[in-house]
Amino acid sequence: MASLINIPYGGVAVMPGANPAVLAVNVEGVYSVAIDGTDKIELYYDQYNVQNAAEYLKVVLNFKGGSSVTAADVTAFADMVVEATQAENSIPSFELAGDDGTDDYHLTSTTPLTLSAAAPV
């Protein structure tokens, strides 16, 4: 079964009842989590590139705020990946440590995640 993590996404009241939205990310196969600048988290997957065996799948989580992501967030996300793979019947929810209730700490509306190929780390 795929392992999912819910991450706050978009505006603060986009769902019915003015509730916030989340995007679920499939973290099955994630073997490394890293910080990218100050507003991105990189996920490295063990899924290889069918076009080039030297490249692997990488997903970048793009948060809206300019300096919202810290090293502690990356550690917390890595721990949650482990939790998600162990908890088949639940979906843990990730939140940046500095989340102040604004959408600065949410994934961006238009490009919440970026998919790319990367050398293994």
Next chain:
Amino acid sequence: MLQTGLDLTSGGLKSSVTTDVSGGSTGTFPPVGGLTVANGDLTIADSNGDAKNLEQPCTLTIVVAGGGINAAGGTASATIAGMGFAVGDTITIAKASIGNPSADAVITITAADLQSASVPEYRYIPVEDILYVVPLTTTTIRLWMKDGANAGTGSAYLVTFSNAADSVDALAAFASDSVAQAIQAENSIPTARFGGGTYPVKPITVVMD
């Protein structure tokens, strides 16, 4: 569950105009946008003549030529498919919305006018390998698969809606919730739900690209 509203082929409803118009102005109606129930342009009724509320609203464009809608140069097209039509339903188009001919125009829906003639009611999507939902617009999302490691050029489902969701965020979030629900439901097949504000929207096409 797919949307099975009106066929969106340009001019697709022309042959179903059962009460054509005469007199009045010629041209494209409306010049911008579409004819809607909400604006009082259209009235929907079932085959018994009783007023009918659609599950999702449709939008039409009418071109009136010198000899009417069915004449050379005239057309009747759906630009937003709507949801909830059945064979025998009628769409009455107010004469005031199409150049004030002598009477209203009427379209009587046939099987060929409905997407259900060519679109199945359900489309099954394997969710196990979906990586995440990509928001594109209020009418399109993409479901990236895990084989997308080739710099984002891997396979994906492109899901297109005829009626727009309330926002890009809401459409993507509803899609994400549906994928998560399906992954968690090992012994059942949940029906995806999209949108929830003005009305729930249903995809009109789901294609792998």
